[in-house]
Amino acid sequence: MAKRIPAVLVLALTACLAWQPAAMAQSSRNKVDIETRFKEAMADPKVADELYKVGRKVAAVCANCHGDGGNSTKPSVPNLAGQNPAYLLEQVRQFADGRRRYEFMEGMIRAMNSDEKIGMVLFYSAQDVVHKPTADKALAAKGQDIFSKNCFRCHGDMGRGNDQIARIAGQQTEYLRSTLKRYRDGPNTRANSIMTPNTKLLSDNDIEALVAFVSSMP
Numbered sequence: 001m002a003k004r005i006p007a008v009l010v011l012a013l014t015a016c017l018a019w020q021p022a023a024m025a026q027s028s029r030n031k032v033d034i035e036t037r038f039k040e041a042m043a044d045p046k047v048a049d050e051l052y053k054v055g056r057k058v059a060a061v062c063a064n065c066h067g068d069g070g071n072s073t074k075p076s077v078p079n080l081a082g083q084n085p086a087y088l089l090e091q092v093r094q095f096a097d098g099r100r101r102y103e104f105m106e107g108m109i110r111a112m113n114s115d116e117k118i119g120m121v122l123f124y125s126a127q128d129v130v131h132k133p134t135a136d137k138a139l140a141a142k143g144q145d146i147f148s149k150n151c152f153r154c155h156g157d158m159g160r161g162n163d164q165i166a167r168i169a170g171q172q173t174e175y176l177r178s179t180l181k182r183y184r185d186g187p188n189t190r191a192n193s194i195m196t197p198n199t200k201l202l203s204d205n206d207i208e209a210l211v212a213f214v215s216s217m218p
């Protein structure tokens, strides 16, 4: 795993190495696939509770970038707090099988066993998103206009998505900007995304307005 981590990410690497023993201690569960384990957790509150605690531990490693409780403090790193569980799980699958490309996260996810993956999904989806008001109300109003024409039908009036679609409300500014531009312009790091046709007609100004509005949605 260390091979996959860029040398500059010393902090994260240190955290990763410190985390290995816990991952290995649970390696007996490595063979259980995440679909089976997720179903077990959904059917049995005791399993869900056990995995939630595993997830809370794993989250200590992720906090370097994704923030405490999944509220990122880095504009380029996405919040995981309040994200929909099925969406998070799908991103885990996509990082694991290479449909979603981001080298650091691919390595991170490959190093996690099923319990850790499901646990972090249960943990993060249950955390509250910290609300950040916008600095530019006029720009956000323009973004609201675009949102209510082009985005709400999938992401919902409140930007909270549903069990298949990402929550975007309160997401980090720079992550929103770069994600929307990558959907629009490539490189295509998220295979066959339905977001590619849905960003084609957005100008850079539209994207700035959407970023101002969406990042400030509660």
Ligand code: HEC
Pocket (backbone or CB within 6 Å): 009, 012, 058, 059, 061, 062, 063, 064, 065, 066, 076, 077, 078, 079, 080, 088, 091, 092, 101, 102, 104, 105, 108, 120
């Ligand atoms: C070195 C910083 C770093 C660390 C540590 C890190 N991540 Fe990430 N993570 C990122 C970045 C940056 C992205 C955005 C990738 C992109 O642009 O596609 C991301 C994306 C994600 C996503 C997709 C979110 C979305 O909205 O689609 C998930 C899920 C995720 N990380 C989970 C984790 C978990 C779980 C851990 C801990 C085991 C972790 N990350 C540790 C930097 C990090």
Ligand code: HEC
Pocket (backbone or CB within 6 Å): 078, 146, 147, 150, 151, 152, 153, 154, 155, 164, 165, 166, 167, 168, 176, 179, 180, 190, 192, 193, 194, 195, 198, 199, 210, 214
């Ligand atoms: C036809 C349905 C649909 C429409 C319309 C749509 N989206 Fe999406 N969006 C999705 C789905 C599904 C995903 C999940 C990830 C993927 O497929 O790439 C997503 C993902 C995203 C993400 C990435 C979330 C993350 O955490 O990485 C952002 C940001 C986003 N959409 C913003 C928007 C904005 C802004 C608009 C309006 C201009 C919009 N979407 C319109 C379906 C839609």
